[in-house]
Amino acid sequence: MAKGDVKLLTMWASPFCMRVKVALAEKEIASEEIEERDLLNDKSDLLLKSNPVHKQVPVLLHDDKPIAESTNIITHIDQVWSAKPLLPECSYEKSRARFWADYIDRKVHPAGRAIWSSNEKDEVEVAKINFLDIMKYLDGTLGDKDYFNGDTIGFVDILLIGLTSYFPAYEKFGDFKLEDHYPKLAAWITRSWARETVSESLSNPENITNFVIMMRKMFGLE
């Protein structure tokens, strides 16, 4: 599978980095991880040089050429390492996958963040309802399939599963259980986390919840 040298500029608590790690693992691509130590106060020169526009992780260095933005990176990985394709073969199905990818990218993480970004009961309730409304559509498109991609894990699965380390924090601060509302979607999370490619790529949800608590302290919410 050698198609050049692969490095990933990453940070352990970034859900967008986690999804890239899952994609690399599913494709069995060997890579070196370069951890950013302090994204708030001291971004590395390599990061600033590699992603001068957004200055954010993840960045994939493919033969030292930088590729930024996680969905873009995963699309690149799928095109260059074409074995075990993540996107469907059919053009129309590809467009469906891109549609849901965009939906996930725009909605899930900001909606989840809104749940823990306030101590106002009404605001938290609105944020929770909004988050569950977003999940409703994802649950609907998953349906009775094992994965969004069908029988095997694919593009949409990887983009969404990368964000799920944060879900227990959303449940804690929003006071709900996803499985009470969308048991199929909750089962998909359990099924996906049972894969080594996922569990070894994603940060432990307990550590993420502690990270969220630390951020809440920074924002004066705890």
Next chain:
Amino acid sequence: MAKGDVKLLTMWASPFCMRVKVALAEKEIASEEIEERDLLNDKSDLLLKSNPVHKQVPVLLHDDKPIAESTNIITHIDQVWSAKPLLPECSYEKSRARFWADYIDRKVHPAGRAIWSSNEKDEVEVAKINFLDIMKYLDGTLGDKDYFNGDTIGFVDILLIGLTSYFPAYEKFGDFKLEDHYPKLAAWITRSWARETVSESLSNPENITNFVIMMRKMFGLE
């Protein structure tokens, strides 16, 4: 070039519809336009059925199968009608094009809208500076090339040019001229509009400015 029946659910003032029209014109794809008459109060049943998640135009009906979201539609068009490719051949260059596509999609239209959405001098000034800062990066990546894609119009060009019918309204309400700040980018707009595929696909900027004035009246700003 016949690859099935193509219809476009559209609305004349939507910049996201305009960019799809440019792509169809560049690819010489015959299509039927179905105009939405009242997106505020009376969306058509066809639109609601075709894009039940976002309920927005544009939607491409390719052999009656709906594809939503303009960038997704244009990617689909480029994959299915592969002559005169819009995306570069090289995987790395493809990733660069997708990066800028995402940048444009997330930033340009909302930043422009912020300029005309307020009468507070300070807010308008901040919005103008933000818009020009976004343009700075686009000007930088265009550089001395004729098009973002190089010598020929491509994916990033089409995504951005589709939004430019609104630029004279931004200039009017922000009291600036893009060409005073970024003459190369302004020249790219003029160069692109000189193409029939663009000028015949995009709504007249004067009509768009009147449309913006109508919306400002609706919001109590005029």
